[in-house]
Amino acid sequence: MIGSRGRLWIAAGAFMAATAPAAAQAADAVNGLQLSRQWCSSCHLVEAGGTARDSAPSFPGISNDPATTPQRLRAWLAAPHPPMPGLDIAKAQEDDIVAYLMSLKSQ
Ligand code: HEC
Structure with missing residues (x-):
């Protein structure tokens, strides 16, 4: 039993190692x-x-702001501000x- 459980953990570890970079x-x-x-x-x-429906900044505008980086977008999405729903x-x-927003840069 211990042997098969050990193999299960190894399989789970290999699965995670294989899927993390792919994701x-x-x-x-x-x-x-x-x-x-x-x-x-x-x-x-x-x-x-x-x-556009209201005063929220446009995505092409956000993307072309030189200050916009994937890190900044992630931080923004992780902590929604009041007008944006959680x-x-x-x-x-x-x-x-984030990939979509970054793809809009310099259009
Ligand atoms: C209910 C309306 C609403 C929805 C829905 C909404 N937003 Fe926003 N968002 C806003 C407003 C308003 C601002 C500007 C707020 C400010 O500048 O303080 C904003 C700002 C942002 C910013 C920051 C722009 C900057 O100047 O850096 C990002 C990034 C953003 N939204 C992404 C998103 C994404 C991605 C979604 C969908 C998953 C989304 N928002 C959905 C209203 C909304």
């Missing part, structure tokens, strides 16, 4: 756009040519949204 690479800007349309477009202009964004979804 980091899997950030998908196209999915990020879909999520942004779904969750952010009620306030933000999320794509060039879309329609979105329960999963890590992978956050990566996709």
Whole structure:
């Protein structure tokens, strides 16, 4: 029994080692756009040519701010400010949204 449990842990460790870098690479800007349309477009202009609803800054504008980095976007999304709803964004979804926002830079 101990032997098979040991193998299970080794398998779990190998699985995590294999999936962690893959997940980091899997950030998908196209999915990020879909999520942004779904969750952010009620306030933000999320794509060039879309329609803005209010005073929230446009995503192309945010992206082209030289101060905008993936780290800053993550920090922003981790601590939503009052006008923004407390979105329960999963890590992978956050990566996709950040990838999408960064893909808008210098358009
Ligand atoms: C209920 C309206 C609302 C929704 C929904 C919303 N936001 Fe915002 N967001 C705002 C407003 C208003 C500001 C500007 C607040 C400020 O400057 O203090 C803002 C600011 C931001 C900023 C900072 C911009 C800067 O100047 O650095 C980021 C990044 C951002 N939002 C991302 C998002 C993302 C990503 C989503 C979707 C997951 C989202 N927001 C959904 C209203 C919203």
